[in-house]
Amino acid sequence: MADRSKGMCRFCGKEYTKSGMVKHISSCKYRQAWLEQKGNEKQSGYFSIAVGGTYCKEYWLLLEVREDATLADVDEFLREIWLECCGHLSAFLIDGVYYDVEPMESWGRLRKTMNCRLRSVLDVGMRFAHEYDFGSTTELTLTVFDYRVGDRHKDKIVIIARNNPIRVLCDECGKRPAAVVCIADGEVLCEHCMEEHECGDMLASLTNSPRSGVCGYEGSEKYPDVLERITEQK
Ligand SMILES: [Zn+2]
Ligand SMILES: [Zn+2]
Ligand SMILES: [Zn+2]
Ligand SMILES: [Zn+2]
Incomplete structure (x- = not known):
């Protein structure tokens, strides 16, 4: 039901649910054309990552993130599009290890810093979590569903698709x-x-955020609820 919310593929404009989009994206010919148009000799690895509210599954994002981006870059992006209300703490939980903005000791165990590159902590098929605000927490679940090597783009993070406003x-x-x-x-x-x-x-x-109605959250200034298409229809 709620997690059946649809969003638009930013390359071809077609609408799918989150799981439908994960399947669609590898065969989208408009995306393929976009990937090839750059003609850049420099190559980079990219992770395809699906993000959704752990409890509000109707909110979701499909991202393509350069492997040399850091967890801190992803945290900053998630704050800008979905989370930031008043500068709360946040952390990733990957394979039982917490990654903090400012690493702190917890129950005698040192947590790690978010300033580490994705390629050193992620792999295809991995599922991990992000928590924003340890009081009124917004929990996100992230899944790495693909990895590819291709022309290097300027942006570390590209939004492939996002759910339509609910x-x-x-x-x-x-x-x-x-x-x-x-x-x-x-x-x-x-x-x-x-x-x-x-x-x-x-x-x-x-x-259009899993933090809607929590604390002082008022929406994103940088990312409008409905995103433009990346490629023009031919
Ligand atoms: Zn498409
Ligand atoms: Zn707040
Ligand atoms: Zn009314
Ligand atoms: Zn009321």
């Missing part, structure tokens, strides 16, 4: 689309019903 109806009237979420009770409300909601100024805008 459309839900107002909990109060059940008729109009919800625009805000109440942080106190989790109710989603339309612009009409929010005026009469009793919790006052506990309302946050409904955003």
Whole structure:
């Protein structure tokens, strides 16, 4: 149901669910054309990574990340598109090891730094986790579903696909689309019903993110909810 949310392939414009997109992307001929157009002699390895809310599976991203990017680069990207509200701590959990922004000791075990390159910690088929804010935590699950070597691109991280904005109806009237979420009770409300909601100024805008309605999250300034296509239709 909820995890059946669709998104657009940024190369050909077709819509799929997350698992459908994972299958589609290796055979998308527009993506293939995009990969080949650069003609750069320098080569790089790239990981294809699927990211989704661990509990809010309707929010998902498919990314292509250069293998020399660091976990800190991925953390920064996830904060910018989905997570950042007030500078909370975050960590990756890979193979039982925590990677922190500032490594700290926990239960007598040293955690590691995020300043390590993906190629030294990731492999195809691996599943790992990201946690943002150790109080009201937003948990993400990441899966490495492919690796390829090809022309080196300028960007360390490219968004291949992202779920379309989730459309839900107002909990109060059940008729109009919800625009805000109440942080106190989790109710989603339309612009009409929010005026009469009793919790006052506990309302946050409904955003295309698994952190929607948590803490002071208000959406991303850098990444609009709907992304443009990378390639033009021929
Ligand atoms: Zn496609
Ligand atoms: Zn916060
Ligand atoms: Zn309403
Ligand atoms: Zn409320």
